[in-house]
Amino acid sequence: MHELTLVEGIRTIVEDHARTQHFARVLVLRLEIGRFAGVEKQALHFAWDEGMRGSPAAGAVLEIIDLPGQAMCIDCDQVVQIDDRFDPCPLCGGERLLPQGGDEMRIKNMEVV
């Protein structure tokens, strides 16, 4: 979707932390991205190098951790894990599922010097 905007958001958070936690450079940055977050990982990697140039995270390795998709099944009233947005409920086969998690876009941690 708007991967460059996301990279800019990450950059702001990195710069804030660099100031308050006193580090010069980020070596590795780990993101947690939910399956339903609508983030195109390839596009995020593509925007990464350009978007981080001149920041403490320039040249840093971007690691993306996938988080599973979660949904509430209206038919059997259970929270279930699903891989695809349109998968039926793995418990009852119902097709009325409300996504409940999996839209996360979070910086988990950073290795810094």
Added chain:
Amino acid sequence: MCSVCGCGDTVRVGDLDLSHADAHRFGLAHHHHGLGPAGLSVPGLTQSRLIEVETAILSKNDAIATENRHILTALGVLTLNLVSSPGSGKTTLLCKTITALGDAPLAVIEGDQQTSHDADRIRATGAPAIQINTGKGCHLDAQMVAAAINDLRPRTGSYLFIENVGNLVCPAAFDLGEDAKVAILSVTEGEDKPLKYPDMFTAASLALLTKTDLAPHCDADLSAYEANLRRVNPTIEILRLSSRTGDGMDAWLAWLRARLAAKGAT
């Protein structure tokens, strides 16, 4: 002499005596110089450290959106984020809605990449409107809306309509501080649109199925639209209407008035 610790010119690396310069040139760790990125080791400290961040990437946007929501709720303003594809008829629907609401106080924030055409159309109805041009941006964000609220100063108990950039992808991820997203889906767009762009229809509380007067001309199956909307969002409310003929406008106006009344009661 080494500038880090002031030691001599020769260093011992394993069995070898090397000059400081050679030890660095060959990348060999020797007493105070580590092999890590800092090229320096200090007793008791490792060179890289792990910082737990656990912060949402859009946390800055979300914080501003929360502040917007706080301000608007305090004023009892019902704020709706209107989202759709380009060309679904958002602005036409808004103009008709404003006219139909008569004297009810309201204001409009218009988002487009370029031009002030939409805000001009809204102002022609007599309603105050602010145009935001996002330039290259594909969505409105909470900061833009905060600035617009500051300029518009919505009245207590009024409606605030935010017409987002026509785009069914990006605006889904950006909270603006609204009470609800209203997705506008015109019947010329294809019954499978909710399946193709599920995020937006999942995020919306209400879907307006518009241009229903055109349905017979393009063989649109309205119940298939509704089934697909419910497939991606089982709890979505759906209203059918035509801005052109006015069919279904009453139900939409009743929805608006009920939401505004509920907002005032909180």
